[in-house]
Each structure stands twice: as C-alpha cells, then as structure tokens.
Amino acid sequence: MAFSPDFLTVRVDLPRGADAVTTLDYTHFTVLLDASRRLARVAGVNVDGTALVDLERGDDWRLDDRVPAEAQTGPAVYANNGFDRGHLVRRRDPVWGVDAKQANSDTFHYTNAAPQASEFNQSAELWLGLENHVLDFASVERLRLSVFTAPVLSPDDPPYRGIRVPLRFWKIIAWVAGDDLASAAFVLDQSPLVPDAEKRRAITDEPELGPFRTFEVAVQQVASLTGLVMPELIAADHLPETVAAEPWRRLRSFSDIVL
Known part of the structure; x- marks a missing residue:
C-alpha cells in the first residue's frame, strides 16, 4: 500500500500544487514527480513506529521504469562529483510490517532522491533525526507519523x-x-555547499554560513516557499504563535526545537 491519507486517526492529504506531477506509489510512500525539474515536488510516507524492521541498507539505486528516464535525475548527475543521492523518504521510515523488505528496496529509486552536497548528507544528524525527535517527544497516537519531504524547486x-x-x-x-x-x-539550507558561488544565498540576514543550516518554520512558510496546498497541515501547526512570528528559527540542536 502506498501513502495513505487515513493512516493517522485524523486525515491528512499529500500536499499538492497547480503544477503537473506524476504520482508514483511505492510501499508505504508516494512521490509526486515534477518531470520538468526531474525531481520530486512532494514525497509522503507513513511511519508505523511499532512495526519498524531492521534491515541491511543495500545500495541498489535504479530508475523507475514507469516514467521516462529523461524525467528523472539519474546516475549521470551524481557521477564523479561532490553530490550524494540524498533520500527524500528516509530509508528507514517505510520499512515496517510484512512489506518491509519491499519498502526498503523501493526507497532506492532515483525518484526518491535529490542532489545533496556530501557534507550535508553525511553529517546532518539534526536533519536526519527530526522524525525520531518528534516521535520521542510527542504523545503520538500508536507511535505513528506521516512525514512529507522534498526540495524547494526554485527557478x-x-x-x-x-x-x-x-x-x-x-x-x-x-x-x-x-x-x-x-x-x-x-x-534545511545547503546553499553554502553548492559549488556555484553566485547562487549561494542565505535565507536570513545572519552573516555566518555554516556547512548546513536547519530552521524550524511555520507550516505556512513551507506552503509559501513551495506553492503547495496543505490546509490540514497549516491548521495543525504546533508552533506557538509567539514563536511562529519569528520567520526562521535557526536550530543548532534538538533542544532548540519547539513543539
């Protein structure tokens, strides 16, 4: 089964936009592929924390044969450079239940990846651990999460x-x-790590550029950045209004997260 909007006890749909996308269903997750950018506009996964299975990682990256190769960011983009194939849906997140092995394999489709500077992908423990932090902190119904991730596709x-x-x-x-x-x-901002210096840009007025920078923001900020429609998620934003008034809250550790 692919991403289900009814996985939680309260319905939450995949964010969607006006741009044409191709819906690709995988085991416990779904990718909305923007063929013009050759990257995902949205990836949504259901995580059942009570049924996670520990499997070997593997590394069988492959194109999805349901869409043309030219609509995907394939191996040529990642060859002999400083970019990693960064999972959008984390490999571990959909690996639960009787279909865990298939889910593990499905995460290695190029449609579930985006170019990430190697320092970002290999050292961003804060970014990679956000789901675990929320899972541990919150009073989560049956230890379940729905997680949505994608690059911001800017012109x-x-x-x-x-x-x-x-x-x-x-x-x-x-x-x-x-x-x-x-x-x-x-x-998360990886602009300090992208080689084209003219395109490096900060998203705050802060002069210091770290190797990667993670921010907690209001859900509405993500909707504005991406042009995606996500009314249930905006209405459910757990960030207090007094904190949300600060547009970009720089995170340096999990203790900085406000829930």
Whole structure:
C-alpha cells in the first residue's frame, strides 16, 4: 500500500500544487514527480513506529521504469562529483510490517532522491533525526507519523548537468496529539555547499554560513516557499504563535526545537 491519507486517526492529504506531477506509489510512500525539474515536488510516507524492521541498507539505486528516464535525475548527475543521492523518504521510515523488505528496496529509486552536497548528507544528524525527535517527544497516537519531504524547486536554483540543483529542502512531520492533528515544519539550507558561488544565498540576514543550516518554520512558510496546498497541515501547526512570528528559527540542536 502506498501513502495513505487515513493512516493517522485524523486525515491528512499529500500536499499538492497547480503544477503537473506524476504520482508514483511505492510501499508505504508516494512521490509526486515534477518531470520538468526531474525531481520530486512532494514525497509522503507513513511511519508505523511499532512495526519498524531492521534491515541491511543495500545500495541498489535504479530508475523507475514507469516514467521516462529523461524525467528523472539519474546516475549521470551524481557521477564523479561532490553530490550524494540524498533520500527524500528516509530509508528507514517505510520499512515496517510484512512489506518491509519491499519498502526498503523501493526507497532506492532515483525518484526518491535529490542532489545533496556530501557534507550535508553525511553529517546532518539534526536533519536526519527530526522524525525520531518528534516521535520521542510527542504523545503520538500508536507511535505513528506521516512525514512529507522534498526540495524547494526554485527557478533560481543553479543549473548543473541538465537539472537545477535545489538549495533548500523542507520537511513537515504530522502526528496525532490527543484527538487532534499536530504538525511541525523544518527547512534545511545547503546553499553554502553548492559549488556555484553566485547562487549561494542565505535565507536570513545572519552573516555566518555554516556547512548546513536547519530552521524550524511555520507550516505556512513551507506552503509559501513551495506553492503547495496543505490546509490540514497549516491548521495543525504546533508552533506557538509567539514563536511562529519569528520567520526562521535557526536550530543548532534538538533542544532548540519547539513543539
């Protein structure tokens, strides 16, 4: 089964936009592929924390034969450079239940990847651990999450080997607290690591550029950045209004996260 909007006890749909996308269903997750950018506009996964299975990682990256190769960012973009194939849906997240082995394999489709500077992908423990932090912190209904992740596909992203390399990534985590849907949103900026110096840009007025920077933001900020429609997630934003008034909250550790 692919991503289900009814996985939580409160319905939450995949964010969608006006741009044409191809819907690709995998085991426990779904990717909305923007063929013009050759990257995902949205990837949504259901995570059942009570049924996760520990499997070997593997590394069988492959194109999805349901769509033309030229609509995907394939191996040529990642060859002999500083870019990693960064999972959008984390490999571990859909690997649960009786279909865990297939889910593990499905995450290695190029449609579930985006170019990430190697320092970002290999050292961003804060970004990679956000779901676990929310899962541990929140009173989550049956330890379940729905997680949405994608690059911010901006027309200003620097061109490279027939694509445009995204400079930012976003993630929204949704869970049920009591009887109500709750959500939290984050943005990661990899622009300091992208080689084209003219396209490096900060998203705040802060002069310091770190190797990667993670921000907690209002869900509405993600909707504005991406042009995606996500009314349930915006309404469920768990960020207090007093904190959300600060557009970009720089995170340096999990203790900085406000839930």
